[in-house]
Amino acid sequence: MEANKRPLILISNDDGYSAKGINFLAETARQFGDVIVVAPDGPRSGASLAVTFHQPVTWKLIKEEPGLTVYSCSGTPGDSVKLGMARLCPRRPDLVLAGINHGDNSAVNVHYSGTMGVVIEGCLKEIPSIGFSHFSHGWETDFTPMRPYIIKVMEYVLKNGLPKGVCLNVNAPDITEYKGMRIATMGKGIWGKEWDERISPRGWTYCWLVGQFSSSDQPDDPSDWNLMRQGYVTITPTKVDVTAYEMFERLKELEVTD
């Protein structure tokens, strides 16, 4: 970043610009730099890194005060980052933040997460990117106990950066006193019982997506899922290169070459 400028911090989420979590994160980030929020105009939970191809995307200035500008975006979390970077930020952001998400994004949920969609998009654009999520889905969750951990991670990343292709997925359990913070692996497991069936007043069947997650981590795996249950805030270093390099030898027999 330019030496004479405060860091520029771009923040988005998947709960919408008015959610308590993103406003808490924006306030926390303001002490470190100029903050631009570009976030969906309503809830987009489960948006993953979806982007909008089949309709145009629009945006709206919500608020502008010294060090904090807030825009809403008609698109997805991923659209919001793309739009923020290309059109709404006065310069290239030094940091992309997502969250604080109302609901955790540990284990396999990273794949469904709009919060982590923001983070992956920031990372693909080669900007240090961090997602923050809290286990509670409550709309009035008190995020205060999370603040010192957010600050610690943010300070580290602003100072040291992150290697190209690596971003951070930070998750906090729903307790008021944390045991500490640990580096974690992505937990393993399976979602089941995913559909809640209803009958409409007109007699046809529809389903709501719900589900129960069964962890398949061993009890002593240092996974985000396990460590959160032990009372830790977890940091899962996450990479965008999803190549399964260990499969190359095994799949050799599928190759067709001259």
Add this chain to the structure above:
Amino acid sequence: MEANKRPLILISNDDGYSAKGINFLAETARQFGDVIVVAPDGPRSGASLAVTFHQPVTWKLIKEEPGLTVYSCSGTPGDSVKLGMARLCPRRPDLVLAGINHGDNSAVNVHYSGTMGVVIEGCLKEIPSIGFSHFSHGWETDFTPMRPYIIKVMEYVLKNGLPKGVCLNVNAPDITEYKGMRIATMGKGIWGKEWDERISPRGWTYCWLVGQFSSSDQPDDPSDWNLMRQGYVTITPTKVDVTAYEMFERLKELEVTD
């Protein structure tokens, strides 16, 4: 799979159940087993692994003939797999296929891809899963040259399975004679120039998501992006564990423990 039963093959996509690509894939797969298509009721390109939380999901039986049943789904590609597995398949599928996508999903596009959303969802459910994509976006693309490669990969996976947590991302260039098939890494690079601005008849500004991809692969990297350009069908083995294990030592200083 049970010895006395034909394999059950669940197919979805992000172009919708009526796209040419999914119908070509379903016809190709029928020789290997019973096929159930559960696919979105319209285009969902760029859906990633989005799932639908804020409205219910419905489905509709489109076609039923010996060895082939087709449903449309109101939700995302990911919803379609979840719904297919939990409610529409008569038994647990032996294979999940996605595509053939009208447009390639090489390099970083795996993260935006609804096709690969299908595949990741299948893989998270511990079913061998393969995505097929073709470089051409044309609605009338001739997929015939791709057929022997699809068959080769499908036969291999039905015979050998895939390790838990690994799926395949198969991409074909838009040529009529392929040089062969190669195992590839996920290409690296950045999308830029992503917004095409327009002014509405009412005078406000809106944007369409477009973009130009700049590869940052070295010329001899065995990436899907490079190898497709050399005329190969590529197989990128893809994993769902996105933990950046190599970061653990480096991030140790962020830990807070008793």
